[in-house]
Amino acid sequence: MTIGTPYPRHEMIDMLRQQVCQVRFIKVNGEERDMQCTLKEDLIPASKKPVADDQGVQATIGVIKVFDIDKQDWRSFRVDNVTKFAYP
8 A cells, every 4th residue: 555655765764864854654553653753873772773874774675764763763664655754
């Protein structure tokens, strides 16, 4: 199911690396979820920073791995399931 991604994957990653973004997406189980997330290094606690040098970006092209600000942990979403992507 393609929802209609508001931005290409590489643009979302660039924005996430700059600050916190609001993402709304459809989870695999069909539920809609809102998430405040980032890839900006200074907003991620030292104990949660990724060990690998992928800067939090999932290698799978259709998925973005991000740091969820509210849950204070890593989450991922499918790019094709994004219904809203807000960059302040």
